Amino acid sequence: MSDIIIALDGFSSCGKSTTARHVAAALHYAFLDTGAMYRAVALYFHRQQVNTADLQAVKEALAHVEITFEFNPSKQASDTILNGENVEGEIRKMYISDLVSQVAAIPEVRHAMVAQQQRMGEKKAIVMDGRDIGTVVFPQAELKIFMTAEPHIRAQRRKLELLQKGEDLPLEEIIENLRKRDEIDSNRSEGPLKRAADAIDLDTSYRTMDEQVEFVLDHVRRVQGEKR
Numbered sequence: 001m002s003d004i005i006i007a008l009d010g011f012s013s014c015g016k017s018t019t020a021r022h023v024a025a026a027l028h029y030a031f032l033d034t035g036a037m038y039r040a041v042a043l044y045f046h047r048q049q050v051n052t053a054d055l056q057a058v059k060e061a062l063a064h065v066e067i068t069f070e071f072n073p074s075k076q077a078s079d080t081i082l083n084g085e086n087v088e089g090e091i092r093k094m095y096i097s098d099l100v101s102q103v104a105a106i107p108e109v110r111h112a113m114v115a116q117q118q119r120m121g122e123k124k125a126i127v128m129d130g131r132d133i134g135t136v137v138f139p140q141a142e143l144k145i146f147m148t149a150e151p152h153i154r155a156q157r158r159k160l161e162l163l164q165k166g167e168d169l170p171l172e173e174i175i176e177n178l179r180k181r182d183e184i185d186s187n188r189s190e191g192p193l194k195r196a197a198d199a200i201d202l203d204t205s206y207r208t209m210d211e212q213v214e215f216v217l218d219h220v221r222r223v224q225g226e227k228r
């Protein structure tokens with residue numbers, strides 16, 4: 001079977017990362033959660049109090065950001081490492097979710113992250129999830145899926161996830177965070193969240209995780225069959 005690039009894009013909290021992780025495991029492919037990279041940059045900028053309106057300060061800060069991933073056997077998933085520190089727990093907290101889209105809208109930040117993502121995917125055999133994978137990072141990806149889910153379902157799922165991690169937040173706050181991020185992500189000038197014209201739609205609202213993983217795997221088999 002030939003190796004391909006699988007791009008999963010879509011709105012916040014519709015199941016991209018979890019689906020991508022399972023698809024990658026089933027295919028023995030690499031998995032890259034590009035949102036984790038923007039979250040790590042947002043954490044660094046927050047800690048260093050980088051003035052995001054100052055282009056020079058942004059460039060200097062980016063030069064000090066090194067993002068890597070480390071497999072965590074207990075979770076069977078990779079943790080995000082920022083300059084040698086495991087920040088996986090920290091970047092998932094709500095205060096980072098509240099900051100990340102403003103940071104991710106800065107063109108210099110996007111250029112740096114996209115270049116790293118393209119390097120990580122150059123050998124193919126990778127599942128990458130984000131907002132601009134099928135449009136900017138890998139417009140030549142063999143399979144592009146655009147994921148959606150109804151807003152209240154996305155918010156309920158995220159609430160449950162945060163609760164399991166010890167953050168008990170009002171549903172309204174989560175709904176507002178998802179709405180705001182989607183709005184900023186969809187309207188930025190560089191690499192906006194957009195469905196690629198050749199993407200396949202996947203609404204996860206009333207699907208189980210297994211069903212959405214199988215949906216993607218069915219399309220992988222189809223694409224690989226067509227390449228033979």
Ligand SMILES: Nc1ncnc2c1ncn2[C@@H]1O[C@H](COP(=O)(O)OP(=O)(O)OP(=O)(O)O)[C@@H](O)[C@H]1O
Nearest residue numbers: 012013014015016017018035157158161207208209
């Ligand atoms: N079909 C489903 N049924 C129930 N829960 C789901 C389903 N799909 C995803 N989830 C859960 O919804 C939450 C959000 O999923 P996930 O983090 O994969 O979304 P995402 O699109 O990557 O979000 P973000 O863009 O904010 O990182 C997770 O807790 C995940 O386990």
Ligand SMILES: Nc1ccn([C@@H]2O[C@H](COP(=O)(O)O)[C@@H](O)[C@H]2O)c(=O)n1
Nearest residue numbers: 034035036038100101104130131132181
């Ligand atoms: N390709 C991407 C991926 C993410 N972002 C930005 O990061 C935020 C967090 O991403 P999650 O997937 O962890 O929710 C997201 O809201 C975007 O602002 C991006 O711009 N491009």
